[in-house]
Amino acid sequence: MILDGGRRVLVLGGDGYLGWPTAMYLSLRGHVVAVADNFAKRGWERELGVEPLMPIGSLEERIAAWREVSGCDIEMHVGDLVEYPFVESVVRSFGPDTIVHYGEQPSAPYSMIDVGHATYTQANNVLGTLNVLFAMRDHAPDAHLVKLGTMGEYGTPNIDIEEGYLRVEHNGRSHEFLYPKTPGSLYHLTKVHDSHNIHFGCRVWGLRATELNQGVVYGVETDESARDPRLATSFHYDEVFGTALNRFCVQAVVGEPITPYGRGGQVRGYLNIRDTLACVDLTLANPADRGELRVYNQFTEQFSVSDLAHKVRDAAAELGIEARIEHAPNPRIEAEEHYYNARHTKLLDLGLEPNLLGPELIRSMLRRIEGYAERVDRSKLLMGIRWAPEQRVGTGS
């Protein structure tokens, strides 16, 4: 049953960069929020010797701090989505009407380290999501799954990217397909596999789901996380978990070159972390119908990687930081010049008011990062993970 007011929202991956701010944001807005996490991400950080820019307390400590600061409670469940009994018990005991699912290994480079990391990523993400679908089928068939996908599922086709579906006219007949996907890493492939499995759950079991095919997220903080240092989110600047703009800002602050990969003509969709939260909130207020998989392309602006690098350099200059751009060898196998035009109107239609990327926003990120500059480990800005043992064996097309 979907309620009109506050909902019972289960946030999977609630200890993460997006999951933790989402949990705070939703609890502040009157929803009853539970988070589930197995702290796998903290294990990957230890494995790779990387750390978030800001010190992050335990989830228990963050929940206690949030209660102190906001008066809002967040319920905590610790366990692994790949273990069905855990998923089943959380869904049964909490009884969510909305499940916001961030609970996956989120890094393309991590998935490309070697065969072990690749199979781990595919197993972790695909089987965890499949368990969630079964738990919904059997214990919460009316709940709404809000699943974080990625714009990277689409790749860079030579036609416009639509929001989730593509109507094809062929030999005088017509059919609407899930938009065909050509992703660029074994991590991105897990999101494609998830999309197909979720589509099946909707078609065959009558589940309701919305996929948020998210662009690259940037931002150091949200209104909630900024209220107390103990509420910080796990902002990464390393090659594995740091996204382009976040990494570039840290490079500028510590006086390292800004390193777009390859020629830098790779165009992607981007959005502010504050907009991620707003999009999730709009999505849960507008659930998909039973049997429907809705798909939104969740980003606000398109930039090339070179554009981004120049924006950071220019904003840094205004703060008196002289940053230089050095194109690094591309560790990925991908087109570096390509057509890119991705539709993203559905969330705007629901009322999203984007926080666009202007110089002032980048300056505020740079200033915030400056306070933690001594924590930056420069050796983690470029870590040498490669898409293929010898590069350029394929075309990447």
Added chain:
Amino acid sequence: MILDGGRRVLVLGGDGYLGWPTAMYLSLRGHVVAVADNFAKRGWERELGVEPLMPIGSLEERIAAWREVSGCDIEMHVGDLVEYPFVESVVRSFGPDTIVHYGEQPSAPYSMIDVGHATYTQANNVLGTLNVLFAMRDHAPDAHLVKLGTMGEYGTPNIDIEEGYLRVEHNGRSHEFLYPKTPGSLYHLTKVHDSHNIHFGCRVWGLRATELNQGVVYGVETDESARDPRLATSFHYDEVFGTALNRFCVQAVVGEPITPYGRGGQVRGYLNIRDTLACVDLTLANPADRGELRVYNQFTEQFSVSDLAHKVRDAAAELGIEARIEHAPNPRIEAEEHYYNARHTKLLDLGLEPNLLGPELIRSMLRRIEGYAERVDRSKLLMGIRWAPEQRVGTGS
């Protein structure tokens, strides 16, 4: 390196219904053949209490019998494709120039039993194939992967099904995509996931692969398996591993009703098991290029399930067997009336000479089955596996 004459062919899943006959067929034609299997299928049979119609010796016994009958050797490797060290060691030690990959859990009903069987099937199939791709990348980059897919990957779209790719014109631009897939079970989804992963391996690592999107296979035996009872292949008639025509023939022979599911208007592509072997042989003689994923739709004729039921009833009548047709409640959630027109010309262009489904062929199947009628366990003809706990919650569209 691709040789002109005999090749070094590694058959994954070499103990199975198709894998074993393929291994014999190829070894007889001058290829050096190794098989790998972990005998998982025999475990699933024990789990479900089902058995092949004909008694099947151990793989070791079958290989010895084949050596005795034909003088041909087949090399045996026992292990699990989900364990990378096994895959790596087989590929390194045997040094295949062709890998024929049947090594997956092949049953849609098995994948739909419950969450455990679903996640097992997805892990087994997807991770095993991913391991094969990595072993090829690192130890046999020039080898040709011949991967068994299924026509079931496509589902039943309202436009013509092409062979693997679809060129889409959209807003004045054009792009050729992997044909978008809408499969009908969590097993079929594993094949879709495999296709995307293999496509990535070809695009990014420069591997060469051909996917055989196979229709429903029928047939009791091949020329090789018929040479000695010890060489029989594991023909199934049960609900889980038995395919439509095979099951219908057994039902007719033992005096049970022939049971098409639902209205019986489900149209699929079919082929004779002898044609499977011929198709694999043609494919390995015509390897894909480096970086190319070639896709063939491997079937020879389209029939509705009702058509098939009537063909079996009529052929049985000519042998004096009075069979009746009883439409069973459909355990699957699928369209029972739909457009279906699937292209299948590429293998014909390579020289495939199809064994079409005529009354004489069905009569020969019925006669062969009669010799084993006392081994049939009628309780396994319908086993009650359902696609959803309560049927018809979704539209199946």
